Amino acid sequence: MLTLLWTDIAVFALVFGSALAAWKTSKKEHAARPWKKVFESKVGVVSLTVLLVFILIGVLDSTRIQQNKELASGERSDYTETLSLLDIMLTPLRVNTEKTYSEPFAHTLYAKEMTVNESGDTQWIYPRLVYGGAHLFQPVEERGGDILAKVFKGLSYGLLTWLVLMLMLLFITKASCYLKKPSGIRVCSLTLLAIFLILGALSALAPYYHILGTDKVGEDVLYQAVKSIRTGLVIGVLTTIVMLPIAITLGLMAGFFRGWVDDVIQYLYTTLSSIPGVLLIAAAILMAQVYMANNPELFTTIEDRADMRLLLLCMILGVTSWTGLCRLLRAETLKIREMDYVLSARALGVGQVQILKRHVLPNVMHLVVITMVLDFSGLVLAEAVLSYINIGVDPSTYSWGNMINTSRLEMAREPIVWWSLTAAFIFMFTLVLAANLFADVVRDAFDPRFNK
Amino acid sequence: MPEVLLSVQSLKTQFNTGEKPIKAVDGISFDIAKGETFALVGESGCGKSVSALSVLRLLPSNAQITAGKVLYGGVDLLRMAERDMRDIRGARISMIFQDPMTSLNPVMAIGEQIAEAVLSYKVQSPHLVKKKVIQLIKQVGIPDAEEHYESYPHQLSGGMRQRVMIAMALANEPDLLIADEPTTALDVTIQAQILELLKDLQRELGMSLWIITHDLGIVADIADKVAVMYAGQLVEIAPRDEFFGHPAHPYSQRLFAAVPNMAKRNEVLETLPGGVPQLSEIFSGCRFYERCAYKEEACLEMSEIQWQTVSQQHEVRCVNVNKLTTIEKSEPEPVNLQVTAKQKSTLRVKDLEVYFPIKKGLLKRTVGQVKAVDGVSFELHAGTTMALVGESGCGKTTLGKALVRLLPVTSGEVEYEGRDIAKLTEQEFRPYREQLQIIFQDPFSSMNPRMIVGDILEEGLRALNPRLDDKAVAERCDALLGKVGLSADVRLRYPHEFSGGQRQRLCVARALAVSPSVIVCDEPTSALDVSVQAQVLNLLKSLQQEHGLSYLFITHDLSVVSYLADTVAVMYLGRIIETGTVEDILSHPAHPYTKALIDAVPSWDETSGKEVIKLPDNMPSPSNPPTGCHFHTRCAEVMSQCSQVKPDSIALSKSHQVACLLFKSE
Numbered sequence A: 001m002l003t004l005l006w007t008d009i010a011v012f013a014l015v016f017g018s019a020l021a022a023w024k025t026s027k028k029e030h031a032a033r034p035w036k037k038v039f040e041s042k043v044g045v046v047s048l049t050v051l052l053v054f055i056l057i058g059v060l061d062s063t064r065i066q067q068n069k070e071l072a073s074g075e076r077s078d079y080t081e082t083l084s085l086l087d088i089m090l091t092p093l094r095v096n097t098e099k100t101y102s103e104p105f106a107h108t109l110y111a112k113e114m115t116v117n118e119s120g121d122t123q124w125i126y127p128r129l130v131y132g133g134a135h136l137f138q139p140v141e142e143r144g145g146d147i148l149a150k151v152f153k154g155l156s157y158g159l160l161t162w163l164v165l166m167l168m169l170l171f172i173t174k175a176s177c178y179l180k181k182p183s184g185i186r187v188c189s190l191t192l193l194a195i196f197l198i199l200g201a202l203s204a205l206a207p208y209y210h211i212l213g214t215d216k217v218g219e220d221v222l223y224q225a226v227k228s229i230r231t232g233l234v235i236g237v238l239t240t241i242v243m244l245p246i247a248i249t250l251g252l253m254a255g256f257f258r259g260w261v262d263d264v265i266q267y268l269y270t271t272l273s274s275i276p277g278v279l280l281i282a283a284a285i286l287m288a289q290v291y292m293a294n295n296p297e298l299f300t301t302i303e304d305r306a307d308m309r310l311l312l313l314c315m316i317l318g319v320t321s322w323t324g325l326c327r328l329l330r331a332e333t334l335k336i337r338e339m340d341y342v343l344s345a346r347a348l349g350v351g352q353v354q355i356l357k358r359h360v361l362p363n364v365m366h367l368v369v370i371t372m373v374l375d376f377s378g379l380v381l382a383e384a385v386l387s388y389i390n391i392g393v394d395p396s397t398y399s400w401g402n403m404i405n406t407s408r409l410e411m412a413r414e415p416i417v418w419w420s421l422t423a424a425f426i427f428m429f430t431l432v433l434a435a436n437l438f439a440d441v442v443r444d445a446f447d448p449r450f451n452k
Numbered sequence B: 001m002p003e004v005l006l007s008v009q010s011l012k013t014q015f016n017t018g019e020k021p022i023k024a025v026d027g028i029s030f031d032i033a034k035g036e037t038f039a040l041v042g043e044s045g046c047g048k049s050v051s052a053l054s055v056l057r058l059l060p061s062n063a064q065i066t067a068g069k070v071l072y073g074g075v076d077l078l079r080m081a082e083r084d085m086r087d088i089r090g091a092r093i094s095m096i097f098q099d100p101m102t103s104l105n106p107v108m109a110i111g112e113q114i115a116e117a118v119l120s121y122k123v124q125s126p127h128l129v130k131k132k133v134i135q136l137i138k139q140v141g142i143p144d145a146e147e148h149y150e151s152y153p154h155q156l157s158g159g160m161r162q163r164v165m166i167a168m169a170l171a172n173e174p175d176l177l178i179a180d181e182p183t184t185a186l187d188v189t190i191q192a193q194i195l196e197l198l199k200d201l202q203r204e205l206g207m208s209l210w211i212i213t214h215d216l217g218i219v220a221d222i223a224d225k226v227a228v229m230y231a232g233q234l235v236e237i238a239p240r241d242e243f244f245g246h247p248a249h250p251y252s253q254r255l256f257a258a259v260p261n262m263a264k265r266n267e268v269l270e271t272l273p274g275g276v277p278q279l280s281e282i283f284s285g286c287r288f289y290e291r292c293a294y295k296e297e298a299c300l301e302m303s304e305i306q307w308q309t310v311s312q313q314h315e316v317r318c319v320n321v322n323k324l325t326t327i328e329k330s331e332p333e334p335v336n337l338q339v340t341a342k343q344k345s346t347l348r349v350k351d352l353e354v355y356f357p358i359k360k361g362l363l364k365r366t367v368g369q370v371k372a373v374d375g376v377s378f379e380l381h382a383g384t385t386m387a388l389v390g391e392s393g394c395g396k397t398t399l400g401k402a403l404v405r406l407l408p409v410t411s412g413e414v415e416y417e418g419r420d421i422a423k424l425t426e427q428e429f430r431p432y433r434e435q436l437q438i439i440f441q442d443p444f445s446s447m448n449p450r451m452i453v454g455d456i457l458e459e460g461l462r463a464l465n466p467r468l469d470d471k472a473v474a475e476r477c478d479a480l481l482g483k484v485g486l487s488a489d490v491r492l493r494y495p496h497e498f499s500g501g502q503r504q505r506l507c508v509a510r511a512l513a514v515s516p517s518v519i520v521c522d523e524p525t526s527a528l529d530v531s532v533q534a535q536v537l538n539l540l541k542s543l544q545q546e547h548g549l550s551y552l553f554i555t556h557d558l559s560v561v562s563y564l565a566d567t568v569a570v571m572y573l574g575r576i577i578e579t580g581t582v583e584d585i586l587s588h589p590a591h592p593y594t595k596a597l598i599d600a601v602p603s604w605d606e607t608s609g610k611e612v613i614k615l616p617d618n619m620p621s622p623s624n625p626p627t628g629c630h631f632h633t634r635c636a637e638v639m640s641q642c643s644q645v646k647p648d649s650i651a652l653s654k655s656h657q658v659a660c661l662l663f664k665s666e
Helices: A007-027 A029-040 A044-060 A083-087 A091-095 A138-174 A176-180 A183-206 A221-257 A261-273 A277-294 A301-321 A325-335 A340-347 A354-389 A400-412 A419-446 B048-056 B082-088 B110-117 B126-139 B156-169 B186-207 B216-222 B238-245 B248-260 B398-405 B427-431 B453-464 B471-481 B488-492 B500-513 B530-547 B558-564 B582-587 B593-598
Strands: A065-071 A077-084 A113-116 A123-124 B004-015 B020-035 B035-043 B063-073 B094-095 B176-180 B208-213 B225-230 B233-239 B306-312 B314-316 B349-361 B365-380 B386-387 B412-415 B436-439 B518-522 B550-555 B567-573 B575-581
Touching: A007 A029, A007 A044, A007 A301, A007 B020, A029 A044, A029 B349, A044 A077, A044 A083, A044 A183, A044 A419, A065 A083, A077 A083, A077 A354, A083 A221, A091 A221, A113 B412, A138 A183, A138 A261, A138 B248, A138 B412, A221 A301, A221 A325, A221 A354, A221 A400, A221 A419, A221 B582, A261 A325, A277 A301, A277 A354, A301 A354, A325 A354, A340 A354, A340 B436, A340 B453, A340 B500, A354 A400, A354 A419, A354 B453, A400 A419, B004 B208, B020 B048, B020 B063, B020 B208, B020 B225, B020 B233, B035 B063, B035 B216, B035 B436, B048 B063, B048 B208, B094 B156, B110 B156, B126 B156, B156 B186, B176 B186, B186 B208, B186 B216, B186 B593, B208 B216, B216 B238, B225 B238, B225 B248, B233 B238, B233 B248, B306 B567, B349 B398, B365 B398, B365 B575, B386 B398, B398 B436, B398 B518, B398 B550, B427 B436, B436 B488, B436 B500, B453 B488, B453 B500, B471 B558, B500 B530, B518 B593, B530 B550, B530 B558, B550 B558, B550 B575, B558 B582, B567 B582, B567 B593, B575 B582, B575 B593
Parallel strands: B035 B208, B035 B225, B094 B176, B176 B208, B386 B550, B386 B567, B436 B518, B518 B550
Antiparallel strands: A065 A077, A113 A123, B004 B020, B004 B063, B225 B233, B233 B314, B306 B314, B349 B365, B349 B412, B567 B575
């Protein structure tokens, strides 16, 4: 049975919305022109492909299936379990949990333990892992060769899948579009090749090793990092969606209408930005927690509660973070409203809303894009900071913030546990970098003055 | 022959951008003698400024000097070490730039800034430096030198700032002063003073002057020798009198023909077909070939056109130069004088006032008023052009914007079609938006860079006739583009793909889209080169004949006024001080201000040695205008009662009115 949480609905609505917008844009010749430029740029195509892979993972993770748990006896229990498509695909990663910390590609735990061997002697050794490297008899000697063999196998599977996919594409499109517009599609397919190779290698290794190690309770860190993608995307995108309309409407109104409208809006954002954001967020989250505790019938499962908290966090981050962009937009609008083209539109009797929509908004859009992208990485980090004082996402939600937060203690250990932080860092870095590069290309493509 | 100071020999400079290098300067050679004024003339983008920057080696990093020599005192500046070059630059050869507003540091007192220029070459005691600076400030004609030593740039007017720039350039008594468009950003009255100052200083210090300009009037006023530049090359070098007497190169001739004046009122101005060629292309033969009226096969036969001597010191790069003079000038095309004015209404403005409140304090209380337009009355008859002239800051643009309700009117009447449209609400005024349109000065900021041309043109049509269907709108747009001389397929292009002249024509098309009967033209040609200006003026004139349009033409350029206007109103500090027909104002100016304004225009028609009325450079602020006659603080013929009595408008003849106490009503 398919179930949907609130954030899932938001994710699907966004994906459908952008797909619809893209389809509509492709119908209009002059609106599609800048996008063509994006698809001709190498950086644009690579970053877009990476972003799409991230989004695909997010969407897979938002498609949830509720099923009754199978008991050991083969019967179905009454207890239901909700798993996303991604969980099902990553089943080996999800269920192969160890006892506690283990290093990437390790076959033993990270710490020595007192164990009793068959002959009854107690030993102070590194115990073998239950799953990681369990298939090896002589782990120390065999491991290197085994990993290489598995990587090679994975790579060839990746290559094969990619070839099949490309052939299918060629067959469907009858090769024509591949030859006509080589640059964009070629770069895209090469990026896909790289991604397929990485995925192939990972999927060949993952059932046998903990590629990024395990955490304190023995859970696979790679699994955590992949699951965090959805949280990161939701926080980045939903917050922006909440924040943009407020910032754009108020910023443009303040700059364009001046007078008392300007005074009120300025007063509003000056007041808001002089209250520490953390305080507002803490107040809102704590109130929500009290509400959830008082109305347990509304939030039956842990997922429901965690999801509501995530959604709320997005809302409150959105409501507190619009002031910076609003201020920028107000200043830019003040400049643009005095431009001759706005004056001549007024002389032609164009309505004020139309002027705002047609003349002012497109000319401040570059600011919006830049701020959006810069905020995106900031928001993912803000989530980490908020988790630290326990007002971020629910501790049961996988997120890079939670991973970074827990690694605080791990870094203080001796010997240090570095892989949680590294995993969160690599994933966050890839996502933010792809988003930054893509936004850069989009902004250049939409500025007609840069085009020759 | 006087001694040669600077000799530029086949200098080539190119910009390395994109695939092909742009050859901004492509083999120019000229000499500047000691004490001589050398003028380099040409349209924008022909490489004038780059050649000056090449000589001083101040080029941006993507530019490169590829060939040539610049000999100064027998030494090649291009092969000099950068350290030695620093002793030349600013000390022996110095330069002043176009915009005095951005060339000065706003947080340093001007005295310190000039002192910096003095100090950087000779280490001197502070006392001596200050003395030198004050002497320099006096030298460039700034009064109260000691007090102005402490002034900051924002406290000075544009003309004063340019004087400060000149003082800085003179700090080390250079042998050569390069002035790159030194007066383009200034009013014509201030321009006359700065040119006068440059002439005096040159005489006093015996230095050479290299002036770069696009204005033939300035050349006539100040130059000894003239060089015309076209597409990276010099095409003509001549002494001034020779040049203005018999311009030899077809391009120079066309430049003269494109300048509007009274005599050409009934003619279509000559324009150059096509545009300046791209400097990145590889030329063969004459660069002016495409646009030349005398072109023939011989022009393309050799790869480089050789210099031909017309007379001593007068050389031209044209193969046909000796034949050209014999070719009869084709009969100028007469303007179709048939007036087809439909019965359109006269625009009557009475006692119009536009005040801007000055607000201060927390509660934004109004503490004063800037009287930008202070009781203006005039009539604009259907199918005629009225020119509104005055210095910048006199309120002429405010008046234009207030007429089309882009600014609120404080009081007064604007009567059109029998109604007072100044008192209508925005909703009631909407139908009149079709009748009253405006064209702006800067063709680059007056079109939304993110909209395609088609949408820009359609905007007004759709806003005022929401019921029009797409096909009708598209047809109307094509017709408009045809009318302003552009092809219909430009509709899908963005404004930045067009040149300045084409953009201004698009702006005209946008205004015409709603079929107006009155168009306020706010300096529509002042940002354009003279040959492009001619195209726009021709267009405006032919549209006027075709549709019976009336123009309120706001300008500071009196040559445009003499060509286009029927009546003229002279504005000073928010008031109209003189109105009359173009004949009345330009030939028989009555008000001292009008006289000064007309005298300040440099020209080559009149015999030199005319007495120029110099206006002091202290235009009062409209927030605190002088009492009585606004002009009394600068007037040469000021009388005691001028500061007490506000002069009324007095009719000198049926068409000519002046507001000055020198005249008594009969």
